Amino acid sequence: FAALLPATAQADPLPSWNDGKTKTAIVDFVTRTTTPGPDFIAAGDRIATFDNDGTLWSEQPLYFQLAFVLDRVKAMAGDHPQWKNTQPFQAVLEGDSKTLLAGGEKGIMELLAATSSGMSVEDFAASVVEWTRTARHPRFDKPYTELVFQPMLELLAYLRANGYQTFIVSGGGVEFMRPWTEGVYGIPPNQVVGSSGKTEFKLDGDTAEILKLPAIEFVDDGPGKPVGINRFIGKRPVFAAGNSDGDLEMLQWTTLNNGPRFGMIIHHTDAKREWAYDRDSRIGKLDKALDEAPKRGWTVVDMKDDWKVIYPFEK
Amino acid sequence: FAALLPATAQADPLPSWNDGKTKTAIVDFVTRTTTPGPDFIAAGDRIATFDNDGTLWSEQPLYFQLAFVLDRVKAMAGDHPQWKNTQPFQAVLEGDSKTLLAGGEKGIMELLAATSSGMSVEDFAASVVEWTRTARHPRFDKPYTELVFQPMLELLAYLRANGYQTFIVSGGGVEFMRPWTEGVYGIPPNQVVGSSGKTEFKLDGDTAEILKLPAIEFVDDGPGKPVGINRFIGKRPVFAAGNSDGDLEMLQWTTLNNGPRFGMIIHHTDAKREWAYDRDSRIGKLDKALDEAPKRGWTVVDMKDDWKVIYPFEK
Ligand SMILES: [Ca+2]
Numbered sequence: 020f021a022a023l024l025p026a027t028a029q030a031d032p033l034p035s036w037n038d039g040k041t042k043t044a045i046v047d048f049v050t051r052t053t054t055p056g057p058d059f060i061a062a063g064d065r066i067a068t069f070d071n072d073g074t075l076w077s078e079q080p081l082y083f084q085l086a087f088v089l090d091r092v093k094a095m096a097g098d099h100p101q102w103k104n105t106q107p108f109q110a111v112l113e114g115d116s117k118t119l120l121a122g123g124e125k126g127i128m129e130l131l132a133a134t135s136s137g138m139s140v141e142d143f144a145a146s147v148v149e150w151t152r153t154a155r156h157p158r159f160d161k162p163y164t165e166l167v168f169q170p171m172l173e174l175l176a177y178l179r180a181n182g183y184q185t186f187i188v189s190g191g192g193v194e195f196m197r198p199w200t201e202g203v204y205g206i207p208p209n210q211v212v213g214s215s216g217k218t219e220f221k222l223d224g225d226t227a228e229i230l231k232l233p234a235i236e237f238v239d240d241g242p243g244k245p246v247g248i249n250r251f252i253g254k255r256p257v258f259a260a261g262n263s264d265g266d267l268e269m270l271q272w273t274t275l276n277n278g279p280r281f282g283m284i285i286h287h288t289d290a291k292r293e294w295a296y297d298r299d300s301r302i303g304k305l306d307k308a309l310d311e312a313p314k315r316g317w318t319v320v321d322m323k324d325d326w327k328v329i330y331p332f333e334k
Numbered sequence: 335f336a337a338l339l340p341a342t343a344q345a346d347p348l349p350s351w352n353d354g355k356t357k358t359a360i361v362d363f364v365t366r367t368t369t370p371g372p373d374f375i376a377a378g379d380r381i382a383t384f385d386n387d388g389t390l391w392s393e394q395p396l397y398f399q400l401a402f403v404l405d406r407v408k409a410m411a412g413d414h415p416q417w418k419n420t421q422p423f424q425a426v427l428e429g430d431s432k433t434l435l436a437g438g439e440k441g442i443m444e445l446l447a448a449t450s451s452g453m454s455v456e457d458f459a460a461s462v463v464e465w466t467r468t469a470r471h472p473r474f475d476k477p478y479t480e481l482v483f484q485p486m487l488e489l490l491a492y493l494r495a496n497g498y499q500t501f502i503v504s505g506g507g508v509e510f511m512r513p514w515t516e517g518v519y520g521i522p523p524n525q526v527v528g529s530s531g532k533t534e535f536k537l538d539g540d541t542a543e544i545l546k547l548p549a550i551e552f553v554d555d556g557p558g559k560p561v562g563i564n565r566f567i568g569k570r571p572v573f574a575a576g577n578s579d580g581d582l583e584m585l586q587w588t589t590l591n592n593g594p595r596f597g598m599i600i601h602h603t604d605a606k607r608e609w610a611y612d613r614d615s616r617i618g619k620l621d622k623a624l625d626e627a628p629k630r631g632w633t634v635v636d637m638k639d640d641w642k643v644i645y646p647f648e649k
Pocket residue numbers: 070071072073074261262263265303
């Protein structure tokens with residue numbers, strides 16, 4: 020008889036989520052939208068979008084992409100003596116994270132563009148892969164790509180098993196994420212939407228390359244998220260998850276629509292196992308979206324109460 | 335024993351292609367890249383990109399998107415009396431296609447942006463769907479979406495049956511293509527790369543919209559095609575098909591790489607069943623890419639000789 024039961028009745032698809040109203044709301048939504056009835060959503064319209072920093076992996080004590088950029092600036096500083104007196108490089112070399120964070124995702128993208136200008140996109144991807152292999156997070160002494168949220172990996176897999184397509188929609192650089200998102204999240208490059216730098220095509224004899232230019236093309240944050248979703252995905256999501264005010268417009272665009280819609284906010288409430296921060300944080304500030312959640316019916320995930328484990332290595 | 339034979343041996347996957355070196359080259363490439371051996375390509379890397387105008391459907395006597403725009407301008411002209419003396423609207427109203435075509439894909443995008451500014455992306459998509467239902471091609475008196483190439487529909491299906499992901503990479507507007515590419519080509523919106531206009535997110539009370547702005551964001555033509563591929567797909571294709579010099583850089587980016595690669599040029603040689611044009615055409619000019627084809631090993635499809643039928647309705 021197992022084959023006749025809905026998949027959710029056979030085995031717990033979300034073993035790292037504690038029982039409670041959050042988990043019930045997720046399973047109920049997926050069941051309703053994939054079962055014939057008034058809330059059914061056709062497979063091609065099951066579009067789910069996920070912020071990355073603070074939603075799928077941690078973002079403290081610094082956005083992980085910023086840690087990557089800092090490592091690049093330090094490694095390149097010997098060849099650029101003028102950086103000692105030039106912002107934002109000076110802030111990097113002096114460890115002045117306050118100045119760095121004041122620029123937000125856009126400031127990080129500027130540093131990224133400056134330190135990768137003239138590289139081919141393929142060489143840049145190789146430098147990212149190398150960094151994910153060698154860099155270690157200061158608190159956990161593990162590769163950054165191990166600091167992904169086990170409950171969110173289960174949620175991604177659960178949605179995909181139910182015919183949802185899962186996309187990343189992040190303020191982070193698209194070229195920083197794509198080299199590892201398929202292996203870590205099961206999300207291939209063409210389902211990653213992010214901020215981007217300008218590039219140009221160059222043919223030199225029989226060699227074709229795409230080179231990175233020192234200019235920002237698109238900042239996929241705040242109101243840029245629905246714009247990026249429309250540009251890259253071309254369909255309006257029915258499920259969106261984020262953790263900060265940078266996700267407010269994505270959550271609005273997703274949920275202020277007819278039919279069943281799911282808005283999720285990851286609330287960092289667990290100072291012991293991860294970090295606790297929201298309204299006053301310089302990283303992942305969550306203020307307006309937290310106020311708007313009850314009015315819009317968004318589900319606020321309480322990391323401390325809702326998640327049995329945070330990271331895969333805790334299992 | 336049928337199950338032990340390669341799929342290509344069981345039934346002809348390309349029945350509208352005449353036997354000959356073009357068809358043999360296609361089947362050989364697909365077989366080699368999907369069979370264990372030195373030319374095998376992993377499923378996730380089987381990325382195939384297709385130009386649209388003149389490659390997947392016809393583009394004469396005017397790019398079909400231009401026909402759509404002309405219909406829009408004419409329908410809106412009553413509310414915009416100043417268009418009679420303002421280019422490029424004047425050229426539209428006077429039927430001056432020479433002036434219109436001089437602007438290329440970019441000129442069409444400008445007209446498209448001007449005539450759709452302030453519309454929501456959803457309303458614009460609805461207007462495209464309505465046009466595909468009601469407009470008729472002047473020569474064939476059929477909906478434009480029936481003037482797609484039957485042999486190319488078979489090629490798309492054949493590639494997908496062999497684990498290839500098929501993408502459109504077109505100079506045409508992405509919002510003009512996405513409403514119908516899934517039904518006509520089996521290519522979903524997030525696998526359509528094209529030129530785009532700027533948009534903005536707007537929240538008005540409980541209504542969230544993305545509005546089109548009267549400005550071009552990106553022209554996905556010529557050197558813009560590899561840039562667009564990198565931005566939207568994030569992987570380098572192994573198969574690319576085009577029909578004009580606007581595809582030259584896409585073909586270079588795809589084929590000037592290690593491993594098995596396939597470059598295809600559709601050569602319009604059939605004045606009787608379709609149209610014959612190349613080096614001197616104002617539409618779909620094919621000159622440099624035709625010269626470069628033998629040097630790069632690109633396969634030039636001769637429509638007259640290689641295709642048994644052109645359109646699905648001829649079958
Ligand atoms: Ca975030």
